[in-house]
Amino acid sequence: MLNIVKESSTRIKTALVLFLIFILVSYIDTLFFIWLFFGFFLMAGISEAKKLFKVENDYSVYQYAGIIWLVAYFYPNPMELTFIALVVMGSVIAYSKKANPKIILPILYPLASFLFLLSLYTEYGIQVIWWLLFIVAGADTGAYFVGKSIGKTKFCETSPNKTIEGVLGGVLIAGVLGTYFADDQLSAFTAVMISIIVAFASVFGDLFESYLKREAGVKDSGSILPGHGGVLDRTDGYLFGAVVMLILLRMVM
Template sequence: MSIFTASKERATTGLALIAGVLIIGIIDNFFLMWLFLGVVYLLAFKEAMSLFDIKKNDLIYYAAGLWLIAAFYPYSDDLFVLAGVIYASAVAFNRELTWKNFFVFIYPTAGMLFIFSMYQEYGVISLFWLLVVVGMTDVGAYAVGKSIGKTPFSATSPNKTMEGVVGGVVVATIGGMFVGLGIVDLGISFIISFMVAVGSIFGDLFESSLKRTAGVKDSGNILPGHGGMLDRIDGYLFGAIVMLVLLRGLV
């Protein structure tokens, strides 16, 4: 595949994703949002199983059941803790069970439940805020890194530079704090935007470490030109947890 064809494919997929997310956000229907995030979650869950080298394929049914409960339970992120208690009890009871199988109920499950909880508590504007901060972190880091980046950031992701990371965080903080004014005041919005931007950097880095360990370039191939679902949402999975925790603690 030529560079031109690959770039065109990436751009087409990217525009389709943006259009789909905007349409769902504008409609702002609880069931539609639950369904959309559920599809994203299960696709990411399946990819995470592969990255963690988990062979127990029936875990996807437990994930689907957990997401179904989230539609009716008002504090979705609590279900992640409950799942941990249940699995710890099962491990204590059955010594043949392994903790590795629970990794997918931490990542990406926790992040997706926090995203859904944030929608339940703070509405679609909070998801738009998250989208802007993480998106601007990625774009800012790429632009600044390509133009002036020289200092390596982490061996986990050799293409990232310290200059790019700082540039991305600065751009996202400034842009995101204005979106956050729809929920909080300027000072709190600045703090949350900054912390979410930093969190998204490490969300991306964490997924890179999983792929490096698994020996793969992408988490999957479901999104032409972009790789897998986890490749697109890695920053959001960490960013959402940071944002919801800070919203609850500072507002």
């Protein structure tokens, strides 16, 4: 019991520190600080992904990711660099015949998602990042409490603790929160629809991370965030949500 209380306390403290840091970064609200902030989590996420995909001994992923992220600071559409990274790495793998083809996986996850996240900021500003934050946080927190209180039907085999009732409850809460924090240029109906779709995407982001950890035989992707585990444990929903949100906003704005 004491361990549970201590773990919860540590988790809350870590979440509070992260929230305060993000408030500071948001207040400064410059591309450089947002890029730096996301970049720190990206490189930590790359380290964790290497372990999940079992390519720990190949350090070239850091080089590719670092170069692409540096270019992303100057390039107007960062998400497009995903394809450049894949072309370059595919070419290297084909040319050398020695590189492990699995090194391309950390480029797809999490680098591609962080590039979409950066594009979301460069195209729509910090308000949309806050919108995404509240959608994912609402879906995650809502799913936990609704699932604990009335959840009975298992959602899927990948994550036995998730229930259909919890997921639907979380998405509903995310839809309400998302509508409140949505971009003012959008109609209420559009804001609700985007919030709900992004919330569902975040659920599957969390599910994908659970799948990777189960396949790798680990409880957490890392240990950099006390009480939460690794960066990918904390950002999985955002990494899927950012991709979907950027595409949806480009469709309607």
